[in-house]
Amino acid sequence: MTAPLLAVDGLVKHFALSSENWFRRERPTVRAVDGVSFTLGAGETLGLVGESGCGKSTIGKLVLQLIPATAGAVRFEGRDLVDIPAAELRRLRREIQVVFQDPQGSLNPRMSVAEIVLEPLVAQGEKLTPALREYAGDLLERVGLTRAHATRHPHEFSGGQRQRIGIARAIAPKPKLIICDEAVSALDVSIQAQVINLLMDLQDEMGLSYLFIGHDLAVVRHVADRLAVMYLGRIVETGPKHTVYTAPRHPYTQALLASVPVSHPRQRRARVGVRGEIPSPLAPPPGCHFHPRCPFAQDICRNEAPPLREIAADHRVSCHFAETIVPAKG
Amino acid sequence: MSPLLSLRNVSVAFGGQPVVRDVSFDVASREIVGLVGESGSGKSVTALAILGLLPPTAEITGEIVFEGRDLPALGRRQMRRLRGAGIGMIFQEPMSSLNPVFTVGDQIIEAIRVHQRISRRAAADRAVELLEKVGIPAPRRRLEDYPHQMSGGMRQRVMIAIALSCSPRLLIADEPTTALDVTIQAQLLDLLAEVREEFGTAVVLITHNMGVIAEIADRVVVMYASRVVEEAGVFPLFDHPRHPYTRGLMASTPAMDMEAPRLVTIPGGTPTPGNLPPGCNFAPRCGYAIPPCAEGVPPMDAFADGQRAACIRARELGPAAPR
Numbered sequence: 001m002t003a004p005l006l007a008v009d010g011l012v013k014h015f016a017l018s019s020e021n022w023f024r025r026e027r028p029t030v031r032a033v034d035g036v037s038f039t040l041g042a043g044e045t046l047g048l049v050g051e052s053g054c055g056k057s058t059i060g061k062l063v064l065q066l067i068p069a070t071a072g073a074v075r076f077e078g079r080d081l082v083d084i085p086a087a088e089l090r091r092l093r094r095e096i097q098v099v100f101q102d103p104q105g106s107l108n109p110r111m112s113v114a115e116i117v118l119e120p121l122v123a124q125g126e127k128l129t130p131a132l133r134e135y136a137g138d139l140l141e142r143v144g145l146t147r148a149h150a151t152r153h154p155h156e157f158s159g160g161q162r163q164r165i166g167i168a169r170a171i172a173p174k175p176k177l178i179i180c181d182e183a184v185s186a187l188d189v190s191i192q193a194q195v196i197n198l199l200m201d202l203q204d205e206m207g208l209s210y211l212f213i214g215h216d217l218a219v220v221r222h223v224a225d226r227l228a229v230m231y232l233g234r235i236v237e238t239g240p241k242h243t244v245y246t247a248p249r250h251p252y253t254q255a256l257l258a259s260v261p262v263s264h265p266r267q268r269r270a271r272v273g274v275r276g277e278i279p280s281p282l283a284p285p286p287g288c289h290f291h292p293r294c295p296f297a298q299d300i301c302r303n304e305a306p307p308l309r310e311i312a313a314d315h316r317v318s319c320h321f322a323e324t325i326v327p328a329k330g
Numbered sequence: 331m332s333p334l335l336s337l338r339n340v341s342v343a344f345g346g347q348p349v350v351r352d353v354s355f356d357v358a359s360r361e362i363v364g365l366v367g368e369s370g371s372g373k374s375v376t377a378l379a380i381l382g383l384l385p386p387t388a389e390i391t392g393e394i395v396f397e398g399r400d401l402p403a404l405g406r407r408q409m410r411r412l413r414g415a416g417i418g419m420i421f422q423e424p425m426s427s428l429n430p431v432f433t434v435g436d437q438i439i440e441a442i443r444v445h446q447r448i449s450r451r452a453a454a455d456r457a458v459e460l461l462e463k464v465g466i467p468a469p470r471r472r473l474e475d476y477p478h479q480m481s482g483g484m485r486q487r488v489m490i491a492i493a494l495s496c497s498p499r500l501l502i503a504d505e506p507t508t509a510l511d512v513t514i515q516a517q518l519l520d521l522l523a524e525v526r527e528e529f530g531t532a533v534v535l536i537t538h539n540m541g542v543i544a545e546i547a548d549r550v551v552v553m554y555a556s557r558v559v560e561e562a563g564v565f566p567l568f569d570h571p572r573h574p575y576t577r578g579l580m581a582s583t584p585a586m587d588m589e590a591p592r593l594v595t596i597p598g599g600t601p602t603p604g605n606l607p608p609g610c611n612f613a614p615r616c617g618y619a620i621p622p623c624a625e626g627v628p629p630m631d632a633f634a635d636g637q638r639a640a641c642i643r644a645r646e647l648g649p650a651a652p653r
Contacts (some may be wrong), residue, residue: 050513158599159369188368188538188600193582193593200592215512218541222584222593245586259539265564265584268545273516277481317539 003078004039005209006063006177011036013058017282030281032058034233035072035174037308042176043203045210047215047224047241049256053281054230056213057248060179063211064098065089078179094124097170101182103162107154113140114150124173139168143198160191164198171202177209184219196223217260221245226314229253232281232289235308239315249317249325251294288319296321332398334359334532335380335500340392342375342384349603350375351556352627353392357500362526362533364542364547364564368579368601371553373536377504380534381419382409394499412618415445418493418531422505424485428477434488435473438495445496451487452608460491462526464521483514490521497529504536508529544568552576557599557627562637570649574640575612577650610641 013146033055041048048056063074065081069161074081076096081089097120100106107116114136115128122128137147143164154162170178174210180199184192199224202208214220220227221241228238229250237250248254255274262268276293279285285292291301300320308318319325333356342350357363367373376386380394382401394401396416401409413419421427429437438457439450448456454473461469464487477485486506487535493501503522509514514618523546525531535547543550543564550567552560552575560573571577581594598615601607607614613623622642629644641647 051513160599189540189579190368190582190596191599193584193595194597196584197592197595216584217512218584218586221586255513259513259587260586261515261519261539261545262540263544263583263587264568265544265547266568267587273520274513276484277514278511 005042005077006040006211007042007073008039008059009037009073009075011059011062012044012070013055013062013067014070016245022105028282031233031284032281033062036230036233036235037072038228038235038238040177040209040211042209043207044226045168045203045212045224047220047227048211048213048230049215049220049227051215051232051256051278053232053278054283055233056230057181059230060098060181060211060213063177064096064179065093090124094120094173095175096177096179097173097175098179098181099163099166099170099183101185103159103166103186104154106166107162111153112151112153113145113165116154116165117150117172119169120173122234136168139172140165142171143168144194158191160187160195163187163191167195167198167202171206171208174206175208177211179213181213182215183212185214185216192219199223199260199288217257218263229256232278232284234289234318235316236290236319237315237317238308239312243312243315249311249315249322250290250319251296251325252290254325255293296325333357334361334397335534336393336395337376337380338393340376340379340390340394341391342372342379344387346389347603349556350379353553353558355551355558355561357532357534358532359499360526360532362522362535362548364477364543364550365534365536366543366550366551366579366624367553368538368539368600370555370602373553374504376553377502377534377536381413381417381502382406383413405618411445414441414498415496416498417500417502418496418498419502420486420489420493420504421504422508424482424489425477427489428485430477433474433476434480435475438473438488438492441492442495456495457491460495460542461488463494464488465490465517466491481514483510483518486510486518487521490518490525492526494529494531498531498578501525501531501533502536505538506535507542508537508539515542522546540580555606556603557611558630558640559612560639561630562636563635566635566637572633572637572644572647572649573612573641574616574618574643574647576639578615613650618647 011033012035014031016027016029016030032228050056062069069082114133117139118132136150140147140149184195187195210222224241227241227244228235228306231252237244237253248257259273274293287303288301288306291297306318306320308316310316311322335357338354339420340353341348353376379390390402435457439453442453442456458469460470466472466487476545507518547564549563554575560576571580577597582596596615609624609626610628613619628640628642630640632638
């Protein structure tokens with residue numbers, strides 16, 4: 001792998017909540033993202049997985065610079081987006097686009113499809129010329145819609161078609177990176193498969209990189225090259241897809257994979273899932289965040305946060321006992 | 331033995347527009363039957379029809395027989411008594427099924443006392459017992475919690491406790507794990523399986539997720555665009571689906587044990603109830619369709635092991651190879 005397209009380094013995002021107690025000055029903070037680092041190469045897909053509240057969507061927003069980071073760096077082609085001049089950031093926004101989960105909520109109902117699809121270009125100062133409208137038609141055809149759809153409005157489309165419009169908008173400025181934030185999660189299975197195939201075709205044609213944020217591990221397994229598993233604001237395991245899925249070393253990754261429903265009733269088994277629930281991100285447990293639910297927890301886990309360390313080439317795990325824990329079958 | 335629940339040619343229409351057509355299936359005592367389909371397939375309306383919870387404007391025809399009684403013929407009072415005592419229910423979003431201004435204890439105790447003449451104190455003891463059964467730690471303390479103080483998984487456990495409070499013979503679960511994280515989903519599926527073992531409750535599990543079906547269903551009813559297209563035991567269904575829609579649905583579901591570069595897709599989208607094609611609803615998206623498919627609604631064809639499929643070519647196509 002050459003120099004990464006995207007390098008996230010020590011990223012931190014704290015959200016201050018309104019204080020529950022009027023007489024106390026300090027406000028409780030949620031450490032939504034708590035020191036996250038990863039890289040993403042050109043043409044590569046990194047699957048970012050984890051359960052609700054683990055911080056995966058916040059990372060997407062931080063990479064897009066939709067919200068300011070509390071600390072850390074987001075380097076895109078070597079430049080740190082966190083502190084570059086606004087004009088330069090604006091120019092770079094062409095290169096980084098996003099597809100959201102809910103196409104209903106992310107498409108302006110008053111705009112025609114052509115206006116929606118061209119919005120990233122118009123926002124960059126381009127004029128809505130006939131040539132540009134022609135380009136909108138090309139984009140719609142590229143995502144499996146027709147040129148005739150350009151003059152229609154979002155409400156005239158099904159959920160799957162709306163997601164295609166969202167994808168056409170994302171590829172309009174010919175970006176290098178697309179953040180897919182639960183991009184196929186709201187779709188019915190038969191439609192989801194169509195959209196996944198479309199995303200993979202576009203990646204091949206345009207050399208796109210995807211930061212694919214999702215909670216469906218089977219879907220992420222299908223699209224990702226590498227994987228990062230998050231728990232309560234931190235990455236607990238990251239590595240090539242095959243390694244993480246077939247030989248997971250973090251007890252949380254193992255539990256997460258064991259919780260995925262089987263694909264045939266023949267595979268039913270007594271589950272080695274995980275007990276308890278995710279603790280509140282307002283008061284994460286000390287030491288390793290996972291220790292209260294971990295079957296292997298020792299004293300050190302309660303006191304010391306394990307660093308994310310490399311245990312094999314490109315395979316990093318944040319567990320004090322990563323070497324001794326037997327990989328559960330993925 | 332006669333089935334616990336039996337649907338015969340059930341159709342539901344709103345303003346003359348059918349959304350469920352000609353649905354027939356049985357649920358035996360202690361059986362978990364999965365009712366699977368995508369958005370708009372009619373699976374949730376079928377569930378609400380069983381529960382008698384459709385609005386009065388719904389036009390229901392056909393028979394829904396539970397323990398020998400035809401449910402649509404029951405009066406509102408009788409149906410109310412049956413719901414809870416005979417048939418329990420849980421829905422996708424427990425937050426909207428629980429009352430935010432009462433504690434969960436109040437709500438479980440109320441559910442118990444609506445159907446049983448026991449003191450509040452005895453009902454509270456029973457509530458603690460139920461919360462413990464559904465895996466809520468420190469249940470006596472949790473009685474004092476309001477729904478918003480609990481996580482989504484805990485709230486769904488409370489809903490299951492309420493549903494079990496009167497020992498129903500049948501539980502209707504409509505997408506009970508869809509809003510939950512995968513580790514919590516796994517815990518709740520285990521809980522539903524335990525409930526069946528311990529209380530002998532039959533379950534109609536409505537879901538869009540084939541994985542959930544593969545985990546705990548005994549038998550499966552597949553719906554597409556308002557009709558049942560296939561019905562089978564869970565093993566025959568996953569071993570050799572007969573209906574082209576079922577085959578497509580399974581092939582387009584990404585699986586953990588699959589490394590195919592491309593997913594098989596079903597072309598096009600689901601038709602809306604007002605725009606159903608003539609003949610077989612699935613024909614326009616079906617790779618096996620031939621002209622006669624558009625001519626009439628295909629009848630259910632019966633195969634070995636009680637597998638049934640509504641496809642005129644099912645026999646000729648033979649069983650699909652297992653994945």
